[in-house]
Amino acid sequence: MITTTHNNHNKKRVIFANQLQTTKSTTNIMEYNFREIEPKWQQEWKEHKTYQVEIDPSRPKFYVLDMFPYPSGAGLHVGHPLGYIASDIYSRYKRLCGFNVLHPMGYDAFGLPAEQYAIQTGQHPAVTTTQNINRYREQLDKIGFSFDWNREVRTCDPAYYKWTQWAFLKMFGHYYNNKTDKAEPIEKLIAHFEKQGTEGVDAACTNQMRFSAADWAAMDEKQREEVLQNYRLAFRADTMVNWCPKLGTVLANDEVKDGLSVRGGYPVEQKRMKQWLLRVTAYAQRLLDGLERLAWSDSLKEIQRNWIGRSEGAQVFFNIKGSDKKLEIFTTRPDTIFGVTFMVIAPEHEWIDELTTPEHKQEIEEYVAQTKKRSERERIAETKRVSGAFTGSYAVNPFTDKEIPIYVSDYVLAGYGTGAIMAVPAHDSRDYAFARHFNLPIIPVVEGGDLSVESYDAKSGKLINSDFIDGLDVKEAIQVMFTEIERRGLGKKRINYRLRDAIFSRQRYWGEPFPIYYKDDIAYPLSEDKLPLELPPIENFGPTEQGEPPLARVHNWATPEGYPYELSTMPGFAGSSAYYLRYMDPHNDQALVSKEADEYWRNVDLYVGGIEHATGHLMYSRFWNKFLFDLGYVVEDEPFKKLVNQGMIQGRSNFVYRIVGTNKFVSLGLKDQYETQEIHVDVNIVKNDLLNLDAFRAWRPEFAEAEFILEDGKYVCGWAIEKMSKSMYNVVNPDYIVENYGADTLRMYEMFLGPLEQSKPWDTNGIDGVHKFLRRFWRLFYNRDGMLNLSEGKATAAELKTLHKTIKKVREDIENFSFNTSVSAFMICLNELGECNKREILEPLTVLLSPFVPHITEELWQTALGHTDTIFDTRFPEYDEHYLVENSFAYPISFNGKVRFKKELPLGVPNEELEKQVLADSNTARYLDGKTPRKVIVVPGKIINIVI
């Protein structure tokens, strides 16, 4: 049936959540009234400081941490609390299991958006940040989290960033000793220089240095400081940086994606600038090794491994014809050295001028100038394009003594290895493309492949044309060459990492100031007792006309003696790198964390957060923690034992279809009969993909006179999964859900939506199912007239079985973070219990449910069940396997109620081990024929019969 309706003519009414509650709540006052219950308990928890925790050596600790939010102006949407709800359920569960649970929350409050907003509006970032924090807090409070707010931290609070600055000073004052494999005071290195110069020093550094004690003695202060900057763990260096002109600041590698800034999406270019850096690379191997011991997902560990990018290879020196210099290269394939037919150096290579002969000078200069002009983005886009130029110089292959030409090309990166390579076109696709383009010889040294078409890059095969390694397999040959290269003194075995040192300065205002001042252009650390160095107030937040950072606008931004402070500020990851330590002892003004607090709380047992921090925060935190560990300030060398990545919640957008050039809208099923235009419609005026016509007319003035072509009297909307954003009108606000369904329904529904780690769209359709569950649960305690309905009768075996089955399932599910299936378990439990209103069943069930839905359970606990203590003073229910035994047959606890087989077990004997054995054996034995018992398993002392 197709009907065209006009204003108010649609007879059939459509159901909407926002209309639904208003009438219903008046019908029965003793229905489950979440609007009353939830604020009541939230107030109660607040007043009694229910979730405040202290060190308690008599109880085991458990530390559950969420990645603290950046308080953006948009507030929370329904996706943000997902991880918080999961961690809250886990915290409450652990607390009920008897752990002393630390579950704090705070704000990552420094950052770009607040500053961008300040530049536009002149509003101080501190003001907007505080407003946003207040809004966040309000929204969070409504959901009923068990955070210990007494421990709240804000990264922009001077009392907090004092310790960020403190850690920076410690890094400035330390270097990494490779021999002891830890950070040590820089004074120790200075003492060594005074005695022996660089002789015997094996330390992480920017450039390898070589000088004697006498050289050191002869240096002035500035020269010495330059040397030390080469070793300090926080140091200043002239380096290629990702410069974002639009944001007016440099960015770290993990803040750039595809040549664009992650925040804002502005183009990023490469620029040489003097910047502060953290020597993260010193910890590359330990960051890699540490992953083995962490209970993180394999995919996340793999991302970190790739980011660290360890590769084993050899450093080899090639003689340069007509020079006493040797060109150093790095290769992971020393076995292919007989196939080297040319060399390539990066355009930024420091010897480029020396290597260029006069007749090639112009060509090379042009090439270098041209590559400089290309932005990072263009270089990425033109990856396939082969370009380069010949320097005119030749190197000598140390194994064949053949002269081979040296080229310059931008496919060789200055920042990796030595910025120079030996090219083996037969077995490296990039070298191959280059050789083809410049007509260079290609010598196969590994059997296999068809070199007329492409290079043969495989890491297996037999060596040929390679003198003494002929006939060996690639893997053997590599090992032979390592020893041969070292024996001949041509170079050494070496490990290279893709990981780069972290650029630590930002040319911004809204961040931690560096506790550094300058005297004669030498950087000096502020003494620790002067911390915190507070961020001075300013009024204009943009860069100066000279392009200096905003802090240059501050008069007297200098020490009392008049020495100027550093003008840049620290990046976002500075404040988040050690916040988990600060939560342990947030009010301590003598230390980042006291010895006592650190030794009790140690590190984070469970960390819940998004995977987007894989190469940023999660890497920097580990580095930061390892550094503090080396110095003895913390007892654990990894900060986050277990990590769970919650998936992103996407938006589910709805569409209406306007017939082009009219104000008529056609329902989804009929839209193909017209020429239509797809328009996003606010998901809050759509339910179950049916449009609320009146709400649509009221939504925007231009739709006030809208007409509709309906199917079966309904307007069906189209839908699509997109990012949750204002412009798609698909943002669902948790406040709205809390108002209409309650926080408990929101909490449970977010978990019910699907596996925690999976990305999934938010879809308010379906929330009724969860809400209905809570109402039915309520009605087991109170009847329709609001009368207490609880029975003291004895539970039947079937009821007990249901209860214990559910306890077991929920327990396992919580431990495995499979919250969606535990919600299902509750629903099944309720279906099975029917009208059962026995205290014996409902009391444990209430406790079991409480981590998920704390408000309703607390209310029932104290009113219907008549307890005076809060639910959190009780223990999480234990299940009892004996209840599963019937007629001398034990049912393996098959959750969905199906019994696949029965096995005879001795009653009254704990039988977990026995069950395991039976299960292990029966899997192979069960279905050999059809129906009869067919296998007898003899377990020492017992005979077990398997029956189908």
Added chain:
RNA sequence: GCGGAUAUGGUGUAAUUGGUAGCCACGUCAGACUUAGGAUCUGAUGCCGAAAGGCGUGGGGGUUCGAGUCCCUUUAUCCGCACCA
């Protein structure tokens, strides 16, 4: 290009980890109660078929008594890295 993950009804998902695929919900349909239903309750609902029955976990192949699950291959989507020598 390399590495990782995922793919199951109209929808979100589940599956004792190799053992009756589709639990639990949403939606839909039918019914009960009701002034009303947008409350509540009951039943049906993977697909084809009147039924018997057949088909069915992205496609193809394999291992196995038995495969959503393991192996090979292929396609699609998502994520990470990307000239890393």
